[in-house]
Amino acid sequence: xxxxxxxxxxxxxxxxxxxxxxxxxxxxxxxxxxxxxxxxxxxxxxxxxxxxxxxxxxxxxxxxxxxxxxxxxxxxxxxxxxxxxxxxxxxxxxxxxxxxxxxxxxxxxxxxx
Amino acid sequence: xxxxxxxxxxxxxxxxxxxxxxxxxxxxxxxxxxxxxxxxxxxxxxxxxxxxxxxxxxxxxxxxxxxxxxxxxxxxxxxxxxxxxxxxxxxxxxxxxxxxxxxxxxxxxx
Numbered sequence: 001x002x003x004x005x006x007x008x009x010x011x012x013x014x015x016x017x018x019x020x021x022x023x024x025x026x027x028x029x030x031x032x033x034x035x036x037x038x039x040x041x042x043x044x045x046x047x048x049x050x051x052x053x054x055x056x057x058x059x060x061x062x063x064x065x066x067x068x069x070x071x072x073x074x075x076x077x078x079x080x081x082x083x084x085x086x087x088x089x090x091x092x093x094x095x096x097x098x099x100x101x102x103x104x105x106x107x108x109x110x111x112x113x
Numbered sequence: 114x115x116x117x118x119x120x121x122x123x124x125x126x127x128x129x130x131x132x133x134x135x136x137x138x139x140x141x142x143x144x145x146x147x148x149x150x151x152x153x154x155x156x157x158x159x160x161x162x163x164x165x166x167x168x169x170x171x172x173x174x175x176x177x178x179x180x181x182x183x184x185x186x187x188x189x190x191x192x193x194x195x196x197x198x199x200x201x202x203x204x205x206x207x208x209x210x211x212x213x214x215x216x217x218x219x220x221x222x223x
Contacts (some may be wrong), residue, residue, distance in 0.1 A: 026189040090156060097206055104157040
């Protein structure tokens with residue numbers, strides 16, 4: 001089944017404790033991206049990747065890192081999480097950005113205390 | 114800066130109604146337009162993708178149109194059902210990113 005998977009689905013952590021949210025897709029997609037969703041602000045892009053070893057900042061990259069060492073995986077790293085990073089995070093992938101359908105993962109709900 | 118507005122923000126209707134959800138962009142220079150559905154606490158499911166060379170797309174009871182000259186898209190839902198209750202998001206892409214609206218929360222009651 002074609003899908004985007006994220007782990008963990010739920011995470012409660014404390015300020016400053018490094019964490020990684022994994023994202024994997026099985027559709028051989030080149031384009032992958034991370035979003036956060038907050039009430040009243042909608043979905044905002046954090047980082048995106050056009051292909052392996054190619055990543056770029058989205059609208060809200062501060063406090064986040066990503067890597068794209070292989071095509072299927074695009075982990076999101078929070079080196080020192082803070083309470084303002086409490087949010088619902090989504091990973092997405094597609095064949096490309098333009099003219100291609102975007103597939104979303106189920107989301108990761110992160111709480112930083 | 115591109116901004117996306119969805120109207121109405123929320124809608125509550127009885128089953129069987131035909132509905133129109135609106136999406137507008139401040140900058141009409143978008144390539145493609147995609148409509149998504151999001152159920153509470155869940156991910157986004159793609160409903161319809163209107164590519165740059167198209168003006169509308171249909172899937173079952175759903176029809177989406179795009180007027181690039183005005184930067185507007187509408188999602189038409191025919192004969193609404195309680196199972197259609199969800200938040201509907203539109204998103205347009207330009208050169209390197211997808212820009213989302215804040216959504217329309219739809220409730221269809223029996």
